[in-house]
Amino acid sequence: MYEIIQKNPLFRGISSSDIELLFNGGIYQIKKFQPKDIVAIQGEPCNHLMIMLSGTVQGQMVDSSGRLIVIEEISAPFAIAVAFIYAEKNDLPVSVVALRDSEILFMRRDYFTDILQQNKTVLLNYLTVISNRSKFLSDKIHFLTFRTIKSKIADFLLKQSKQIGSKVIFLEETQQELADIYGVARPSLARTFKEMEDEGLINIERKKITLLDEIKLKRLAL
Amino acid sequence: MYEIIQKNPLFRGISSSDIELLFNGGIYQIKKFQPKDIVAIQGEPCNHLMIMLSGTVQGQMVDSSGRLIVIEEISAPFAIAVAFIYAEKNDLPVSVVALRDSEILFMRRDYFTDILQQNKTVLLNYLTVISNRSKFLSDKIHFLTFRTIKSKIADFLLKQSKQIGSKVIFLEETQQELADIYGVARPSLARTFKEMEDEGLINIERKKITLLDEIKLKRLAL
DNA sequence: AATGGGTTGTAACGAATGTTACAAACGAAA
DNA sequence: TTTCGTTTGTAACATTCGTTACAACCCATT
Numbered sequence: 121m122y123e124i125i126q127k128n129p130l131f132r133g134i135s136s137s138d139i140e141l142l143f144n145g146g147i148y149q150i151k152k153f154q155p156k157d158i159v160a161i162q163g164e165p166c167n168h169l170m171i172m173l174s175g176t177v178q179g180q181m182v183d184s185s186g187r188l189i190v191i192e193e194i195s196a197p198f199a200i201a202v203a204f205i206y207a208e209k210n211d212l213p214v215s216v217v218a219l220r221d222s223e224i225l226f227m228r229r230d231y232f233t234d235i236l237q238q239n240k241t242v243l244l245n246y247l248t249v250i251s252n253r254s255k256f257l258s259d260k261i262h263f264l265t266f267r268t269i270k271s272k273i274a275d276f277l278l279k280q281s282k283q284i285g286s287k288v289i290f291l292e293e294t295q296q297e298l299a300d301i302y303g304v305a306r307p308s309l310a311r312t313f314k315e316m317e318d319e320g321l322i323n324i325e326r327k328k329i330t331l332l333d334e335i336k337l338k339r340l341a342l
Numbered sequence: 343m344y345e346i347i348q349k350n351p352l353f354r355g356i357s358s359s360d361i362e363l364l365f366n367g368g369i370y371q372i373k374k375f376q377p378k379d380i381v382a383i384q385g386e387p388c389n390h391l392m393i394m395l396s397g398t399v400q401g402q403m404v405d406s407s408g409r410l411i412v413i414e415e416i417s418a419p420f421a422i423a424v425a426f427i428y429a430e431k432n433d434l435p436v437s438v439v440a441l442r443d444s445e446i447l448f449m450r451r452d453y454f455t456d457i458l459q460q461n462k463t464v465l466l467n468y469l470t471v472i473s474n475r476s477k478f479l480s481d482k483i484h485f486l487t488f489r490t491i492k493s494k495i496a497d498f499l500l501k502q503s504k505q506i507g508s509k510v511i512f513l514e515e516t517q518q519e520l521a522d523i524y525g526v527a528r529p530s531l532a533r534t535f536k537e538m539e540d541e542g543l544i545n546i547e548r549k550k551i552t553l554l555d556e557i558k559l560k561r562l563a564l
Numbered sequence: 565a566a567t568g569g570g571t572t573g574t575a576a577c578g579a580a581t582g583t584t585a586c587a588a589a590c591g592a593a594a
Numbered sequence: 595t596t597t598c599g600t601t602t603g604t605a606a607c608a609t610t611c612g613t614t615a616c617a618a619c620c621c622a623t624t
Contacts, residue, residue, distance in 0.1 A: 534581095594598100
């Protein structure tokens with residue numbers, strides 16, 4: 121277990137033995153979840169730090185018409201709800217749902233506060249993690265403000281392409297999963313992909329997408 | 343100046359004299375801005391903490407079609423960019439524009455880090471501030487995922503009403519300003535207001551809005 | 565090879581929103 | 595009071611997207 125925790129950004133640079141010392145005294149609890157189990161519910165207060173020990177969960181928001189929007193996926197060794205436990209209104213903004221068999225370590229905020237005060241490295245790590253988190257959320261807002269689906273797709277494809285360093289992208293998600301990430305309807309997504317192909321921006325062969333005109337794509341994504 | 347800084351949530355519970363000590367040694371710089379002056383530009387790295395000493399600024403995002411989205415307004419004695427200075431990719435997600443004559447204190451991240459290490463109260467304040475910030479951004483995302491303008495308006499009116507404790511709301515913003523906050527077109531906003539009046543949800547007399555059917559409004563806003 | 569569940573492609577239609585334009589109403593300053 | 599810039603109300607039309615439905619396709623299993 122401590123090897124996994126050691127890989128968590130919060131405990132970067134801390135030795136296994138130090139982690140063992142910090143976690144000593146039964147200050148945590150480990151729960152197991154199966155796929156589709158609900159780990160935490162949108163709107164409920166969040167007083168625990170949750171560290172993924174194995175598996176994957178998904179942060180989901182539901183809007184007024186019942187549409188599902190996937191905010192993010194989190195796998196071991198990362199943590200959930202890091203940024204909320206110290207907020208004055210600390211109710212969770214998302215529901216957390218297990219995608220696979222998962223083990224999650226729960227630690228009460230008080231105990232985590234003790235760790236922060238005991239260990240300066242963890243504290244500085246925490247500052248970085250929570251700042252990155254704000255950046256992530258801001259980027260998400262930026263993404264959601266794209267008005268057209270075409271802009272969202274252009275942004276998504278360019279980021280993917282940059283990340284893997286190739287103009288040929290193999291999609292790992294189904295159209296439905298992409299649609300949930302974008303917060304759009306699946307057929308609308310497919311239609312837009314086709315329009316972009318017709319316009320010569322990309323080439324699509326099922327899951328394989330080739331970027332043909334990056335200049336126009338960049339213009340679409342700002 | 344120190345009286346203003348003392349009112350900033352980061353320095354809550356710190357005495358004026360202690361603040362004077364912390365800020366001693368020319369570790370900051372004060373700049374003045376006039377309305378429409380640009381304080382910081384979207385996409386540029388952000389290595390300074392900025393504390394408003396007077397005036398008001400606005401955080402704005404621009405999307406691919408040139409639409410302006412107002413993320414927030416910040417006035418003295420609050421701070422700007424608190425949540426980003428420690429992020430690994432610390433480029434600002436918004437542009438900051440002065441709305442009124444403003445004085446802003448700039449402090450390099452290094453110096454602020456020193457303060458965090460010197461003073462535990464400031465550190466704990468910082469954790470709360472940055473957590474609140476994440477909560478704010480998440481709420482913003484939740485708001486942006488409302489698909490219809492009607493839902494956005496319902497959510498906005500209910501929050502306003504709850505805040506002032508009255509069913510009668512006097513709008514402080516122009517329609518254009520509201521449209522920028524919502525990320526919608528101004529005539530679309532006016533049309534939707536009218537539709538909601540036709541449906542008996544609200545009553546509108548120019549800037550005065552009366553909530554008539556809170557149950558249906560709540561259903562719209564989830 | 566045949567079957568069946570899931571994924572993708574596509575079309576028709578309606579709903580929501582954006583765009584543009586202009587008139588009416590307001591309010592501050594002359 | 596008049597004037598002028600700003601704000602609001604409203605309409606017509608275009609665009610984008612959602613909804614629903616169904617066929618084509620893929621692929622793992624039988």
